[in-house]
Amino acid sequence: MTFTGFDPDAPAFYAELEQHNTKEWWLANKQRYDEAVRAPADALIEQLGAEFGPVKIFRPYRDVRFSADKRPYKDHLGLVTTPADGSALYLQLSQTGLMLAGGYHRPATDQLKRFRAIVDDNRLVGDLEATIEEVGEAGFEVFDEDALTTAPRGFTADHPKIALLRLRNLAIRRVHAIEPWMFGPESLDRIREGWRTIGIWNDWLVENVGPTVSPAQRR
Template sequence: MEFTGFPVAAFDFYDDLEVDNTKSYWAAHKSVYEEAVLAPMKALTAALEPEFARDGQSVKIFRPYRDVRFAKDKTPYKTHQGAFVASGPATGWYVEIAPRGMRVGAGFYEASGPRLTAVREAVADDKTGPALKRTLTKLEKAGFEITGQQLKTTPRGYDAGHPRIDLLRHKTLTAGKSYGFADFIHTAELLEHVREDWRALKPLVSWLERAFARAD
């Protein structure tokens, strides 16, 4: 299937799902989800996978169902559809459609103890740490927002006065950009926007890959 954009019906579907997050709504509109959301997302990621996915990695289109076993909120369905093109363990590129429009990003979303330690060592290193800082500064100037889970305290073994203490506190690190409801998201042109932004994020992903390699 050739990617031609996400139709307006995809956003209408999620607008309504936020209001009526029930099995009866889902059953009545499942075909809209499959045709207006899932099929275009598969086509978009299939077009991007050859350039961005590493050998042995694959596209992950997240399930629409929420895991409510331990959640206070028992609504059964996610009100967004995300997809992840992996370049390594929990590292790679992301795209999402939601009621507030579309967004793209990249980074690492989870790290085991040894991998997180490796990232922090690379941040603290006087060569690789400044290189990451320069990459993130460039991305911010290009319109990306730098986010991620952070410790409120100083990581064990590091000085609170470290020049990159803000980065050392990160448990996850991502750079993202919102497209909102730009007209191009409804057209095939969206593919090139995502491709261009993911290419801009390659220095961040490559830096993370090199950092994680220290733990492997």
């Protein structure tokens, strides 16, 4: 199946799901999900996989076992690559638009330590900042929504690169509001372009930070 764009009903599906996040509504609209969300996603996965490697679609069900939020279904479509080096490419479609993102999500403590050492080294931080500037020219920004509110241990709050030191996710993203191009063939080219740009960031991460050597170790 050829991907010709997202179904225009997909954002509306998620808008309605937000208002009726119940098993009863889901079952009544399951065919709609299959046709408006899942079928185009499967076609997109096949075409992206040819260039970027295997792409996984996230299940639509939320894991509510340890959450106070018991809504059973996710309010968005999520696609992701999971290469062996740990750097990811991500796509999210929701009622509000499309997000392209990637990098190291929830990096381990040893990865953050190496990243912060680079930020703190005047000989090395320039290459990082140049990479951020390069992807920024394509509309990507560093993901800082969950950054530390204080300086990480070993650094002072007046450090000249404190914004980078506070990062807890080493990821970038570009967010698009709902636009007509998302529902036509042009969307494939735009997604590919976005993921290729994220590849510049991921290449820097893999070369300079690298995968964790302590998989069980977290922030």
